Amino acid sequence: MSATKTLQLPTRRYWLGPALTWEALKYYRYWFVAAIVLSALLPFLVSFSRDIDTSTWSYTANIGAIFTAIVAGGFLYSLAPSFIANSLTRRELVVSFGLFGLTWGLFCGALVFAGLVAEHAYYGAMGWTQSIEYSGELTVMASFGQAAEHGALYLLAYPLYFLGGAIIGAATYRWEGTGWLIAFPVAVVVIGLTDALSRTVPTGPDWLRFVTEYAQGWGRGAVLAAFAAALVIGAAIGYRLLIDIPVRAKKA
Amino acid sequence: MSFSVSLRDVTLKYRDSEALSNVNLELEAGKIHGLLGRNGAGKTTLLSLLAAFRKPTAGTVLVNGGPIWENAEIVSRVALIREGGDFDDSDTVKSSIETGEIRPSFDRDYALKLADKFELPLNKKVRSLSRGKRSVLAAICGLAARAELAMFDEVHLGMDAPTRDAFYKELLADYMDREHTIVLSTHLIDEVANYLEEVVILDRGSVLRHEPVEAFQRMGATLTGPADAVDAVAVGLEVLAEQRLGGTKSATVTVLDAPTRERAAASGIEIGPVGLQDLFIHLTSPERDGA
Structure with a gap:
């Protein structure tokens, strides 16, 4: 990471976040390439044995959302003590990770959006049907517009997944041994809201469906309002967890 | 700065x-x-x-x-x-x-x-x-x-x-x-x-x-010499530690003023400095009850 304007004292809280996104993207670049190649190659290979009627990219997108949460939690858990020890204030840390989450979430959300639209063209050229599973049935994305509409949801979902992962990472560091338990309520809210918004089946462990499906019947406006509330409340929780987080001594 | x-x-x-x-x-x-x-x-x-x-x-x-x-x-x-x-x-x-x-x-x-x-x-x-x-x-x-x-x-x-x-x-x-x-x-x-x-x-x-x-260096001294002479000089002083080997005794004391120093020298007692570590050990000894 360059120590030029990124880390100048008056601006480092703003530059560090996007710099983290850049470094993380560089670090995981081969993962991204692998995901894109596999998502294109897999339906092609499967098409020799059966008809293709589901969007491979939507599975990639859901795995990517979980990956985003892991990146957020993992980075926060491992970097927060190191950054504070290197003189970053908690406020700077909060702002940095907020911008990291926003830029990472938007980048990945945009990638998913572009992938779904590109997949629509790919499937159309191959004569396959692009659809997603919802309530036990396949919902066809019949046009570029429908594919784009579904893809646009991930621009909201990825920042929420990042926020959820960051809260889990911060709580796990803050309350050693018990902090990870916050993963349960966080997962229910994040996965439930995302599923309700995308109107697909819940992702994740099967038992979670009983918890998350309640939100499936909500109207889109209510879900968006709940989404916005979750982002605001989640950001407030993340701020509270980090603003006086201690740097623990390492175990010998 | x-x-x-x-x-x-x-x-x-x-x-x-x-x-x-x-x-x-x-x-x-x-x-x-x-x-x-x-x-x-x-x-x-x-x-x-x-x-x-x-x-x-x-x-x-x-x-x-x-x-x-x-x-x-x-x-x-x-x-x-x-x-x-x-x-x-x-x-x-x-x-x-x-x-x-x-x-x-x-x-x-x-x-x-x-x-x-x-x-x-x-x-x-x-x-x-x-x-x-x-x-x-x-x-x-x-x-x-x-x-x-x-x-x-x-x-x-x-x-x-x-x-x-x-x-x-x-x-x-x-x-x-x-x-x-x-x-x-x-x-x-x-x-x-x-x-x-x-x-x-x-x-x-x-x-x-x-x-x-x-x-800290002035805080103490080590008196080493015949046990009787050391005991005589150490009377009234705060003794941090004592060690005895046969007829020779070593006592670590906190403060040693000039007259006591002269008296010790006249009695054939060797006066040595107290190392910071020794002083620290004595000062933080549990027996000192918070010193």
Whole structure:
């Protein structure tokens, strides 16, 4: 990471976040390439044995959302003590990770959006049907517009997944041994809201469906309002967890 | 420029137990301070407060006259290097050094020069370093921080004797070259005693003594000679410790005024200095009940 304007004292809280996104993207670049190649190659290979009627990219997108949460939690858990020890204030840390989450979430959300639209063209050229599973049935994305509409949801979902992962990472560091338990309520809210918004089946462990499906019947406006509330409340929780987080001594 | 330190009525609790109790302490800028204390005395906790690693339960921590907590201008010029360092273990040595660049004053070239001098493998993961090499990495990051207040908490643990010696020399060279405040927390008291200008002794979460090192040196003497003569001279003095071998006795006493010194010399008693470590051992002895 360059120590030029990124880390100048008056601006480092703003530059560090996007710099983290850049470094993380560089670090995981081969993962991204692998995901894109596999998502294109897999339906092609499967098409020799059966008809293709589901969007491979939507599975990639859901795995990517979980990956985003892991990146957020993992980075926060491992970097927060190191950054504070290197003189970053908690406020700077909060702002940095907020911008990291926003830029990472938007980048990945945009990638998913572009992938779904590109997949629509790919499937159309191959004569396959692009659809997603919802309530036990396949919902066809019949046009570029429908594919784009579904893809646009991930621009909201990825920042929420990042926020959820960051809260889990911060709580796990803050309350050693018990902090990870916050993963349960966080997962229910994040996965439930995302599923309700995308109107697909819940992702994740099967038992979670009983918890998350309640939100499936909500109207889109209510879900968006709940989404916005979750982002605001989640950001407030993340701020509270980090603003006086201690740097623990390492175990010998 | 160098930073002074002021703790006012500072208490820090871990759940129900008090690690520091109502501590008041002033550390003068531009000096090398030794922070001594037995295990669990509160040294690391105190340093954690000075570097804003933790927030005190009560009281005020001021560095350079301003509160350290969430104060980017000040905290970016304060470095606390703890044993083993606060690194992301999955990082390489080079990345760990570069993370130091979050600090505006960090001297990357100096850090890399030291890494070369101490033979640190830059491409190795931190987790795969030996304890000694990890300590070296921590020490390098501390030195290259070019902080106005640099604190080293048992950072030499794991280093072999030549490496420790090289570290002390580098620390001293940097101190001579650039005015700043240093706090050394260590159990290897005799190794650093010659470098210290002031010494703070913590005991059970409180400041037991805080004096210039010369005051500690004047604080005691070792009287060695015939047991009867030593006993006669030691009457009325605070005896820190006694050792007897046959007819010879050695007594460590706290204060020795000029007449007593003359009387001891006349009785054939040898008068020796008390090492800082010996004094520390006696001062923090559990039998002294808080001294």
